[in-house]
Amino acid sequence: MPSTRSSGTGRPTVANPYRTPVSASGIATLVACEFAKLKRKKLVLAVLVLALLFPLPLTAVMSRDQQVFLQLFSANVYFSELLFHPAVLGVVAVMLFFQEEDNGTMKNLLAVPISRSRLLAAKLICIFILSMAYSLMNLAGSLVGGLIVNVYSDVPLACALAFGVGVLIFLATLPVIVVLVAMNRGYVFTIIAIVLYALIGWMIWYVNIRGVPMPLALLPVPLVGTWFLGVVQHASFLGYLGELLALPFSPVVAAVLLVAEGAICCAAAVWLYGRARE
Numbered sequence: 001m002p003s004t005r006s007s008g009t010g011r012p013t014v015a016n017p018y019r020t021p022v023s024a025s026g027i028a029t030l031v032a033c034e035f036a037k038l039k040r041k042k043l044v045l046a047v048l049v050l051a052l053l054f055p056l057p058l059t060a061v062m063s064r065d066q067q068v069f070l071q072l073f074s075a076n077v078y079f080s081e082l083l084f085h086p087a088v089l090g091v092v093a094v095m096l097f098f099q100e101e102d103n104g105t106m107k108n109l110l111a112v113p114i115s116r117s118r119l120l121a122a123k124l125i126c127i128f129i130l131s132m133a134y135s136l137m138n139l140a141g142s143l144v145g146g147l148i149v150n151v152y153s154d155v156p157l158a159c160a161l162a163f164g165v166g167v168l169i170f171l172a173t174l175p176v177i178v179v180l181v182a183m184n185r186g187y188v189f190t191i192i193a194i195v196l197y198a199l200i201g202w203m204i205w206y207v208n209i210r211g212v213p214m215p216l217a218l219l220p221v222p223l224v225g226t227w228f229l230g231v232v233q234h235a236s237f238l239g240y241l242g243e244l245l246a247l248p249f250s251p252v253v254a255a256v257l258l259v260a261e262g263a264i265c266c267a268a269a270v271w272l273y274g275r276a277r278e
Helices: 024-039 042-053 055-065 069-103 105-110 116-149 155-183 187-207 220-232 236-241 251-275
Strands: 004-006 012-014
Touching: 024 069, 024 116, 042 069, 042 116, 055 069, 055 116, 069 116, 069 155, 069 187, 069 220, 116 155, 116 251, 155 187, 155 220, 155 251, 187 220, 220 251
Parallel strands: none
Antiparallel strands: 004 012
8 A cells, every 4th residue: 555644735645656766675666566577478488498598509529529518508508599689679668668669658657756867777677687687597508418318527617607697798788778768769670780789799799709809809698708807717627828828808897888878878868768768
């Protein structure tokens, strides 16, 4: 029940929940509303299931070549995480941002005193949670693959890497959200742009996997790849690559650059999303 207070005329008035200060519970309610929008979209569930199943075909290759578990997990990161993960988050962002315009609910939201920054924060938190879920499903698929062939090694390292990749891929997707908020060109154009963004970023990194040249190394997706290789190149199965990987940045520098780029993108998204209300 909303809280009530007495007005000057003696009649109780209902407190407007949107006028309350920003709180964790208020943001949680908005995030729950964003997930409710996605609940009706079967695409999100299908993508998470695909993330779980993606490593299984690689298990056959691992078994044939007698590879270790971390090799399976790394191959999964190369393709599922660095190629498909940014595209998936971009498509989810399109669904979250455009659905309000298509259904006409944005007009209703603008009629109440709720800030656009809170709406944007709820959408970003929702996308972040899905990013972590995607990475954890990929990790679970890799663990199942390792269980099938009875090969496990460096599992704690793989768990830490999955968590890090989930966070960094979210940061690498923020430029897409900025473009989405700024242009608002519709589903088809935006989805094509998102797929091209993910594909070009992955190709730049994969073609130059032993060391992306500057300034291409500063792009978000290659930075995630640089961070990942920088962490795992000292593992036993990559030891022979030790002197061949001319990585442009250390893992720490790559992570710091991604955080800085993500902060800039968040500030730009807040400014652009706020202007849209004026």
